[in-house]
Amino acid sequence: MGKEKTHINIVVIGHVDSGKSTTTGHLIYKCGGIDKRTIEKFEKEAAEVRHQPAMRLKLRGWT
Incomplete structure (x- = not known):
């Protein structure tokens, strides 16, 4: 039979914009x-989103 992988639960706590998702994603990638x-697909999609023009909203005051 094949090698079974052990499942673990991890909690990551940190300040907003401190790199929690980046660090966790890198750890998951390094652990296989x-x-x-899949990573290359995500990188391609992220590059395409970065090159799209920003969405602008026109706001109007209440009259």
Whole structure:
């Protein structure tokens, strides 16, 4: 039979914009939880979003 992976639960606590998601994603990638092909797909999608023009909203005051 194949090698079974142990499941663990991890809690990450930190200040907003402190890199929690980045650090956790990197840890999962390094441990083999996400393959290189999936990471490349995410990077491509992120690059496409960055190059899209920003959405602008026109706000009007109450009259």
